[in-house]
Amino acid sequence: MASSSEPKPSAAHGPTDVAAYTRSLDCVHCGLCLPTCPTYQVLGVEADSPRGRIYLMRALAEGRVQDPQAIRPFLDRCLDCRACETACPSGVRYGEILETTRAELERQRPAPAVASRLARFLLRHVVARQGRVRFAFTLLRAAEVLGLKWLAGKLRLIPKHALAIAPPVPNRRERAPLPTGLHTPPAGTARRGIKVALFTGCIMEPMFGRVNRATLRLLLANGFDVEVPAAQRCCGALLVHAGLPEPARELARANLTAFADAEFVINNSAGCGCAMKEYGHLLGTADGKAFAAKCRDISEFLAAQGLSAPPAPRPLRAAYDDPCHLCHGQGVRSQPRQLLAQVPELQLVQHDKPEDCCGSAGIYNLLQPEVAEPIGQRKAAALVASGARAVVTGNPGCMMQIQSHLRRAGSDIAVMHPVELLLPAE
Ligand code: SF4
Ligand code: SF4
CATH class of the missing domain: 1.10.1060.10 (Alpha-helical ferredoxin)
Known part of the structure; x- marks a missing residue:
């Protein structure tokens, strides 16, 4: 002191x-x-x-x-x-x-450079608005289909490292948002009497729609009622990291309202979940703290509640990699491992330093490639050396960064989210 x-x-x-x-x-x-x-x-x-x-x-x-x-x-x-x-x-x-x-x-800051002004504009007016993010991904997909992404790479309009990081944008069906409103467990499922609200995320939704669908299905199969609030907004993490707390506070206040009725706010993106658990600090208010206390990572929630629907067998050798904002930011380490250990036939293997950063860190890998690249290469090398056939990690940025570096290292190791391995048989 x-x-x-x-x-x-x-x-x-x-x-x-x-x-x-x-x-x-x-x-x-x-x-x-x-x-x-x-x-x-x-x-x-x-x-x-x-x-x-x-x-x-x-x-x-x-x-x-x-x-x-x-x-x-x-x-x-x-x-x-x-x-x-x-x-x-x-x-x-x-x-x-x-x-x-x-x-x-x-x-x-005196007068930001044009690139910095553009980045701040994109963060405030595109990334922080889910409708505009969806539209941006529609444009990106169209550009890919028309070969414009390839052309932009050839003409060096897009830096090589940015092209390497971004996987192809999934098709429209894959990017479809989850239906909003209340979802109830399928007929015949023993209900837990607990209603949770699901945060869908700005990047998880367009790039890994399959993970959001798996998360919803997993929660319902395990007997939880699930609300997907229509009024939810971006978590604000990228704005906070960029030194722009005021627009992040606007988003946080909107989320407090959108999730007001929820007993638990469930997150499957470690970065978003960490930011939402810090709303108490960001807003400096009692309702910000109360909201933060309701937030749970999906693995944290399911490990505490217990799985009532046994996961389907998965004959696979997999390595779990800790997202920084889950292990260091939220202190969630044992829960994903504990859940994955319940998957029949899944063989979990260790790799070197699973808590080391992969170099993704929001948009860090786009802005600081000379540091992010060696960090990503080291992560990919550790995963390849482990002999795993799949890497399991719970954050969309980490999934993209790890996938990009594995592919560049010539590896076909699959990249998955833990919820995908916890689903019961259909
Ligand atoms: S571990 Fe690092 S941050 Fe903590 S007291 Fe030592 S030097 Fe300071
Ligand atoms: S990059 Fe280094 S200083 Fe920055 S948060 Fe990570 S460990 Fe701390």
């Missing part, structure tokens, strides 16, 4: 969130987080490590940085994967310090 004799945040230069500043003082510079930090592993630079970044953010908060924008590249290169939080014996809440500082730097 900061005392009157300790340094204080500068009102002129530092973050206005004194709590986040105070948390930076918890860092005792021990360096135990360094070996777990993916950017430090790749770059080997202190300022690109958690300890170095905390030092810079603290200096900024105390008004000791002459040009605040000079520290931006070091913070931009952070994946916000939170591996450092897991490693830290002092309980430093790095994510909160980072997000507060990013928001402060964004507020002070």
Whole structure:
């Protein structure tokens, strides 16, 4: 804790969130987080490590940085994967310090470059609006079918790494949103008397519609009533990570209303689930905290409730890979493994460092390819070495990043979401 004799945040230069500043003082510079930090592993630079970044953010908060924008590249290169939080014996809440500082730097930013303005426009006015995301994916699919994506690659209008990351957009049937409203278990299913609300996500829906359909079917088969609220909005995670908390708060408030009647809010995207569990911090209100307390990852929820519909046999060798925002962000590690262990004939194999980041981190792999690429390559190599025929992970960004790097490594290992392996026989 900061005392009157300790340094204080500068009102002129530092973050206005004194709590986040105070948390930076918890860092005792021990360096135990360094070996777990993916950017430090790749770059080997202190300022690109958690300890170095905390030092810079603290200096900024105390008004000791002459040009605040000079520290931006070091913070931009952070994946916000939170591996450092897991490693830290002092309980430093790095994510909160980072997000507060990013928001402060964004507020002070002089005149953003055109590319940055475009990225912020897309985040605020497209990514954060599900209807526009759906339309954008319709356009992308049309561009692929017409060969325009190939042409744009040939003409170098789209960077090579961006083309490599993005898998083909699924067809319209695959991208169809889940029907909104109340879904009830099929006739003959023993009902649990619990109604849950399902968050469908901006990327999970158009890119992995099969996962949303499997999640709904799994919950119904296990006797839960499921509401898919029509008024739900984007979780706001990408906006928070970009230092734009105010538009993220608008989305959070809309979700509080959309999910007001839910006993549990179920999420199958680790990044979205983590962001929604942090609405208490984002909004700083009691109803934000109450909403966060209702949020559950699908694996967390089903492990606690127990499966009543036995999963169908899956004769497969599979490796489970922890999404950062599930293991480090939400502390959910054992539950997916515990559920997968109940799948008959599924052989779970270990691979090297399953909690290491894959390099996806929202749109990080698009913005920071020189760091994201080696991180992704390392993940793919570990999975190939494990001998698994499938990798199982619960976040759409991780699924795309891992799939892209496996394919580039010449591997045909399948990439699946845990819910797909937990379905009972039809
Ligand atoms: S959040 Fe991840 S990338 Fe950022 S400092 Fe911590 S460990 Fe490193
Ligand atoms: S492990 Fe924690 S206390 Fe040690 S340097 Fe990293 S953030 Fe600071």
